[in-house]
Structure formats: C-alpha cells, structure tokens
Amino acid sequence: MIQPIGFKNKPNILGSVDKCECPKCLNISKWNLLELEKYFTLFFIPIIPIGSNYRIMCEICNHQEILSKKHFINYKKKLDIEWLFSENEITAQERNLKINEINIIIEKAKINKLNTSPEERKECKELASKKTDEELLTIYFKERYKYIPAMITAVKSEIEKRNLTNEKK
CATH class of the missing domain: 1.10.12 (Lyase 2-enoyl-coa Hydratase; Chain  A, domain 2)
Structure with missing residues (x-):
C-alpha cells in the first residue's frame, strides 16, 4: 500500500568553502557547504518546506560535520x-x-x-595512558572522528611517548 504523505530531505550542495584535514579519512581536501531541506510530501512530491539543517562535507569520503x-x-x-x-x-x-x-x-x-577544561584534558590523558598500543593507533589513525579533540591530542601524545609513530596502521 502506498502512503500518500511523508517527508523527504533535499540536499543542496552550495559549493566549496574550505580546504582542511578530514577527521575521518585524514586527507586534506576541499569541503562543500551543504544545506539539507526537509519537505512534507504528498504522493512523493515535495509540497511544504518544514526545516533545514546545515553541514560541511569532505569531498573525498563525504564525512559531514553539522553546522549551526x-x-x-x-x-x-x-x-x-x-x-x-x-x-x-x-x-x-x-x-x-x-x-x-x-x-x-x-x-x-x-x-x-x-x-576544554583542564579537568577534561587530564581525564583524556589518563584514559589514553590506559589504552593498549593497538587501541591508540586505531583511535588516532582510523577512528579519530569519533573522539573529542582533547582525546585525540592525548592519544597523539601517548603515541609519541611510546614511540609508536612508525607503526601507522
């Protein structure tokens, strides 16, 4: 059975705005400005715009960061x-x-x-010191987009402290 009403997101890529390192793919690339407009639809036809959200998107891996x-x-x-x-x-x-x-x-x-507060930085440093070598390398080289910048800084420091920089995964 076909539903006569629904919602649809319509992406609008507005153009390249910056060139920076992507936290996911680690490439330095251009980032596109993206506006996602949400529409109320009737028989799959967008009728009424009901809101938007805004993002920037890596041109290489399409990782998106939400913008206010x-x-x-x-x-x-x-x-x-x-x-x-x-x-x-x-x-x-x-x-x-x-x-x-x-x-x-x-x-x-x-x-x-x-x-971040000094307490948060200290907590991240302690957390990083408890990670195994493999976990540190995974966080830094594969999953850094999942962590706050203070944690990434602590992980990087711990990698350098343990001399793991030549073992990039």
Whole structure:
C-alpha cells in the first residue's frame, strides 16, 4: 500500500568553502557547504518546506560535520564573496579583506568549540595512558572522528611517548 504523505530531505550542495584535514579519512581536501531541506510530501512530491539543517562535507569520503545556522551563514558569506569576485563585482583586495574577516570569525568559533577544561584534558590523558598500543593507533589513525579533540591530542601524545609513530596502521 502506498502512503500518500511523508517527508523527504533535499540536499543542496552550495559549493566549496574550505580546504582542511578530514577527521575521518585524514586527507586534506576541499569541503562543500551543504544545506539539507526537509519537505512534507504528498504522493512523493515535495509540497511544504518544514526545516533545514546545515553541514560541511569532505569531498573525498563525504564525512559531514553539522553546522549551526550562525556558522552556516558565515560559510555562505564566503561563497557569496567568491561569486562576487568571479563576476568582477569586487576587486581582489576587497575579496581578500572580506574573506579574512570571515575566516577570523570562523576560526574563533572553532577555537571556542575545541576549548576544554583542564579537568577534561587530564581525564583524556589518563584514559589514553590506559589504552593498549593497538587501541591508540586505531583511535588516532582510523577512528579519530569519533573522539573529542582533547582525546585525540592525548592519544597523539601517548603515541609519541611510546614511540609508536612508525607503526601507522
């Protein structure tokens, strides 16, 4: 039996916004800005938009990071500036100035997200010290996207301390 009503996500890839290391595949690649619009459907036809969520996506492995609307808007501004520049509506100097302003805002937001308390860092360091060599290498090289940055830093430190850097898996 066919259901006459339902929901559908419609992805919109808006363009490349940054080049950085992917926490999943560990490649340095461009990241696409992605808007997922959710629609109410009637007989599989999108009728009414009922919301959106925002992400950036690695071009190589399609790993996605969720963005707040505020961060999405900043990345969208970067795309708009690049478009204005490509259409010769702003000069290279204006483009660089505007892009740098937005990059500062984005970097501040990333730093705020990465900040952890000294207690959390100490806890991560203790946890990493209890892991086996194999677990450390797996976390760092295969599953780092599953962990908070403080844990990855602690794992990296423990790998270097144990001299395991040449045993990359």
